[in-house]
Amino acid sequence: MDRSIRDLESFLEKHLSKSRYLHSINVARECVKLAEIYGEDAEKAYFAGLMHDVCKELSFNKQHKLIINSQFEIDEIEFASKPLWHAIAGAVFIRDEFGVTDSEILNAIRFHTTAHGGMSRFEEIVYLADLISIDRDYGDLEKMRELAYSDISEAMREAMAYSILSSVKKSVYLPRQTVEAYNNYLYAKGNNIEVKIKEKQNGKYKEA
Ligand SMILES: [Fe+2]
Numbered sequence: 001m002d003r004s005i006r007d008l009e010s011f012l013e014k015h016l017s018k019s020r021y022l023h024s025i026n027v028a029r030e031c032v033k034l035a036e037i038y039g040e041d042a043e044k045a046y047f048a049g050l051m052h053d054v055c056k057e058l059s060f061n062k063q064h065k066l067i068i069n070s071q072f073e074i075d076e077i078e079f080a081s082k083p084l085w086h087a088i089a090g091a092v093f094i095r096d097e098f099g100v101t102d103s104e105i106l107n108a109i110r111f112h113t114t115a116h117g118g119m120s121r122f123e124e125i126v127y128l129a130d131l132i133s134i135d136r137d138y139g140d141l142e143k144m145r146e147l148a149y150s151d152i153s154e155a156m157r158e159a160m161a162y163s164i165l166s167s168v169k170k171s172v173y174l175p176r177q178t179v180e181a182y183n184n185y186l187y188a189k190g191n192n193i194e195v196k197i198k199e200k201q202n203g204k205y206k207e208a
């Protein structure tokens with residue numbers, strides 16, 4: 001990728017509404033803050049945060065064209081949920097338009113709406129930066145910020161729970177990856193799903 005950050009910011013300023021542009025800058029800054037806390041590449045994090053919503057204001061038609069040429073696996077729920085398309089479209093767009101090949105950046109953008117099971121720390125940073133950036137405003141924001149700065153896995157578990165609850169309240173589909181991510185973070189927290197998984201062999205649960 002041979003464009004400077006300033007060039008990319010000008011590109012976004014031209015192609016996004018003012019509020020979306022400012023949101024992108026805020027998320028990029030938040031990404032740097034989290035990258036510094038968790039020892040990730042701050043420059044790369046700024047770039048991923050800056051570009052995460054690059055396709056959010058593109059028509060669904062154009063987003064659709066991008067995602068059907070995607071290198072990513074997309075399931076039926078994502079295809080049925082247009083608001084999720086911009087994440088996949090964004091990753092394809094920066095690959096094709098800006099020659100980005102770094103899979104961490106591409107995946108962080110691709111999964112910034114749904115999350116997925118087994119996320120990298122870098123992906124978590126972009127996901128949470130989007131959720132806690134300075135332009136956000138919701139009830140548990142301060143709690144989420146505190147968690148993001150102190151225990152990123154717990155912040156992700158909380159974020160997955162929040163995302164699932166709000167999808168259910170709005171009666172919108174639950175992406176499979178979000179449920180997988182939720183289970184993963186809960187499992188990591190030491191809840192006893194592990195026991196059940198280990199007890200199941202050859203498709204059957206063993207007797208206790
Ligand atoms: Fe987004």
Ligand SMILES: [Fe+2]
Nearest residue numbers: 023052053130
């Ligand atoms: Fe965003």
